[in-house]
Amino acid sequence: MAKSLTSESGAKELEKRVAEFFRNSGWLVIDDFPSFSNEPVGLLIQRELVRYSVAIKSLAESRPDRVIPLLAQAILIATTNARNNIGSHPLAVVYVESATPSLARAVGAFREKYASDVSVGIISGNGLRQFRGAGLEELNAEPLERRKNSNSSTSTPVNLFSDLNQWMLKILLAPDIAVSQLHAPRQKYRTGAELAAAAQTSQMSASRFLQQLRNEGFLDESSRSINLVRRRTLFQRWQAATMRPSQELPMKFRFPGKRDEQIKSLFAKLKSEACLGFFAAADALNLGHVIGVPPYIYVPTLPRSEDSDWRVLRVASAMEPPDVILRQASTPKSIFRGAIHQDGVHVADVLQVWLDVANHPSRGTEQAALIYDKVILPLERNGK
Numbered sequence: 001m002a003k004s005l006t007s008e009s010g011a012k013e014l015e016k017r018v019a020e021f022f023r024n025s026g027w028l029v030i031d032d033f034p035s036f037s038n039e040p041v042g043l044l045i046q047r048e049l050v051r052y053s054v055a056i057k058s059l060a061e062s063r064p065d066r067v068i069p070l071l072a073q074a075i076l077i078a079t080t081n082a083r084n085n086i087g088s089h090p091l092a093v094v095y096v097e098s099a100t101p102s103l104a105r106a107v108g109a110f111r112e113k114y115a116s117d118v119s120v121g122i123i124s125g126n127g128l129r130q131f132r133g134a135g136l137e138e139l140n141a142e143p144l145e146r147r148k149n150s151n152s153s154t155s156t157p158v159n160l161f162s163d164l165n166q167w168m169l170k171i172l173l174a175p176d177i178a179v180s181q182l183h184a185p186r187q188k189y190r191t192g193a194e195l196a197a198a199a200q201t202s203q204m205s206a207s208r209f210l211q212q213l214r215n216e217g218f219l220d221e222s223s224r225s226i227n228l229v230r231r232r233t234l235f236q237r238w239q240a241a242t243m244r245p246s247q248e249l250p251m252k253f254r255f256p257g258k259r260d261e262q263i264k265s266l267f268a269k270l271k272s273e274a275c276l277g278f279f280a281a282a283d284a285l286n287l288g289h290v291i292g293v294p295p296y297i298y299v300p301t302l303p304r305s306e307d308s309d310w311r312v313l314r315v316a317s318a319m320e321p322p323d324v325i326l327r328q329a330s331t332p333k334s335i336f337r338g339a340i341h342q343d344g345v346h347v348a349d350v351l352q353v354w355l356d357v358a359n360h361p362s363r364g365t366e367q368a369a370l371i372y373d374k375v376i377l378p379l380e381r382n383g384k
Contacts, residue, residue, distance in 0.1 A: 108130065158209060183337070189225060247327070351375075
């Protein structure tokens, strides 16, 4: 990257890079919003009820005496845009090639002294991220080199319910689940290498996953094959770990028609991954219990207005009931690999439905209880 991304092409590349970072972090990104500052680089991002007008500046050098003036400019631009984009708050972001903790502290100190009402952030090519503002602190990260050194310790725990690990849990449970309820390999595995091959992942990932299961007492040490035990506790932990909110968009079909037929037609045209979720998926699995909730469709990322796959839909206004709700998949490997192809539509697997509906306000607890009695409870008994 040049010392400063002042050209139009450089500015657009920077905007694209920062936008992708926020999308991957679970934020809805609107990159065609009106700007009021005559600056080429800016975004509007939103998650839940928090919305930010983002002004972005970049610099190759990481000296505080060079970065702070750019940050001050970004603060002024973000404040102007937020004032004109009703409901948004200003967020000033500076991108540098290599940032240090001391630079992050200097940025934080400047913000606290001169612009405490404005959110600020540093994103760097060496992995350091430092944000100050509502809903942003979870984006903070150490430099990559420091993270590598930290992760070299054998005592560092593995996230048992990461996206890939949830997929491997489904594979281990698959022999006890009907083929019509989960798409997954069905066999017994004696080694991590065999599990890795089935899950299409590295042996190291499978080995770490199994070691964490072993450390927490979820593996039967006396079994010749990999067998999960203490499943009730495992399922409770799993459900608690998936309670994070995901980005959603309520949508309307542009033209009138029968909703089920339009959904099938949509799936037939889609080039990207997608699958029914929540109550619509429960209905498709013959486990339905709740009616009246719009069908949820899982997608890898929420579509933009120019995405050709989704032109048959438009965003529903606050005054009209949606036909479908698009939901960004927080664990895409687990969701899409386990989905079942049924009558021209992909449907989330029964474990995914049980995990998702439990905290839904529209009688989700009742739907989860039905699935628990018919599917989860037998799984628990098989692991004793």
